[in-house]
Amino acid sequence: MFFIICDDNKEFADSLRLRIKKLEPDCSVIVFNSAEQLRFSLPEMASYTDAIFMDINLGESSGICEGTELLMEYTNIKIVYITGYSEKYSQEIFRCPPEVSPTAFLVKPVGEDLLKNALERIKGIKSVQEQPLCIKNGSNKVFLQPSEITYLSVQGRKVTFFTKTDTIETNNTFGECLKRLPDYFLQCHKSFCVNIRYIRLIQGKKEIQLTDGTVIPISRGYAEAFLKEITARFDELPG
Numbered sequence: 220m221f222f223i224i225c226d227d228n229k230e231f232a233d234s235l236r237l238r239i240k241k242l243e244p245d246c247s248v249i250v251f252n253s254a255e256q257l258r259f260s261l262p263e264m265a266s267y268t269d270a271i272f273m274d275i276n277l278g279e280s281s282g283i284c285e286g287t288e289l290l291m292e293y294t295n296i297k298i299v300y301i302t303g304y305s306e307k308y309s310q311e312i313f314r315c316p317p318e319v320s321p322t323a324f325l326v327k328p329v330g331e332d333l334l335k336n337a338l339e340r341i342k343g344i345k346s347v348q349e350q351p352l353c354i355k356n357g358s359n360k361v362f363l364q365p366s367e368i369t370y371l372s373v374q375g376r377k378v379t380f381f382t383k384t385d386t387i388e389t390n391n392t393f394g395e396c397l398k399r400l401p402d403y404f405l406q407c408h409k410s411f412c413v414n415i416r417y418i419r420l421i422q423g424k425k426e427i428q429l430t431d432g433t434v435i436p437i438s439r440g441y442a443e444a445f446l447k448e449i450t451a452r453f454d455e456l457p458g
Contacts, residue, residue: 220342221245221267221452225257226274227302235272235301235329242335245416247453252276254285261289265284265454266402268295270322270341286321297322299337301329352379352399355390363387365401369429370413383431407445408438417450 222239226232229252236248249264251257254277261268271289277284286298298321323337345399351362367382372395380387380396389396397404397412406412413427420428424442427435437445 220269221255221264222246222248223261223264223268223271223284224248224250225254225271225277226250227252227277228274233325233336237336238329239333239338240270253339254282257285261293263451265293265296265383268293268296270299272299272301272325275300275302285431291358297341298342299325301322301325301327303327354396356387361387361389365404366414366416368400368404369417369431370411370435371374371396372412373410379416381433405445405448407441408436409433409440415452418449421446421449 220243224232224235224239226235229443232250232252235373236250239248240246251260257271266408273286273287274317277285280376282300282302286300289296290298300321300323302324303326322340325333325445350367352368353365358420363380363382369381369383371378371380371393373379376392378389378391378396380389393410397406403415404412405415407427411427417429417431418427419430421437422428424437424439426437426444429435
């Protein structure tokens with residue numbers, strides 16, 4: 220999953236980032252220390268952002284106003300409001316219309332159980348929202364949750380979906396399949412598309428290793444765009 224923290228208290232924001240990473244080791248978390256920074260960068264990240272942890276008191280900005288505008292513009296993103304003044308803002312938050320209501324409301328200092336609960340609520344909502352993929356398999360129809368698909372490949376006219384436990388061949392074309400996949404799938408080769416949530420290692424510009432050990436090639440024609448998108452989506456440790 221991909222999370223954003225927007226809090227002008229750098230020490231708190233960095234600490235929250237580490238705590239989220241501890242609870243969700245496979246997630247990515249980016250920190251912004253102002254609403255201006257967030258608004259500038261969000262358009263490029265909105266399609267794959269799952270939730271924003273938004274401080275309500277952002278200097279001269281109102282986190283509630285910022286969050287409401289973001290929810291209206293980016294309906295796929297969930298908001299978790301954070302504040303040190305629960306009584307001052309709690310009523311204001313829950314006056315929001317249902318379509319722009321927060322997924323969770325956390326009070327500083329944020330307890331571990333409450334943070335875990337907020338993450339579970341985000342995942343639960345995303346899971347409910349994700350529709351199964353209907354795949355034609357001969358005269359049958361197979362329904363797969365996109366999150367269970369590790370990658371898909373095409374050989375000739377045969378497209379195969381791979382999951383942790385199964386392989387499913389389909390009558391659909393590769394192009395049809397790609398159009399119906401969520402944005403956490405990226406094409407790395409004319410014959411391969413991977414679920415980036417299962418990537419363990421990217422070996423230069425040549426190949427990808429998935430969490431189950433599967434090795435997938437990266438072709439020259441797709442390498443630059445693929446690696447650029449991966450870099451944009453995942454924060455790297457310096458070094």
